[in-house]
Amino acid sequence: DLVASGRWRIRHPPARRRLVRASERGESLYVGKHCSHIEGMSLEEGRQLIRELNRHITQERFVYTHRWSPGDLVICDNRACLHR
Numbered sequence: 001d002l003v004a005s006g007r008w009r010i011r012h013p014p015a016r017r018r019l020v021r022a023s024e025r026g027e028s029l030y031v032g033k034h035c036s037h038i039e040g041m042s043l044e045e046g047r048q049l050i051r052e053l054n055r056h057i058t059q060e061r062f063v064y065t066h067r068w069s070p071g072d073l074v075i076c077d078n079r080a081c082l083h084r
Contacts, residue, residue: 028080029053
């Protein structure tokens, strides 16, 4: 198994990303389950902030749930979208 063997991490090593991403449509947070820590913060402080940000961005007021009907087409900006 790729994940259990550790080969996943070798093939897909951690990458640095900006926490706040800017685009022509505004700013978005780059957080989610993939986010492990924040540079410049202690591991615990960084993980606590990540948990708080994840709770914030998954509030019902920020979540779009689509109820599919025949013929529907949904387009989203994956640069600023958290999939669950």
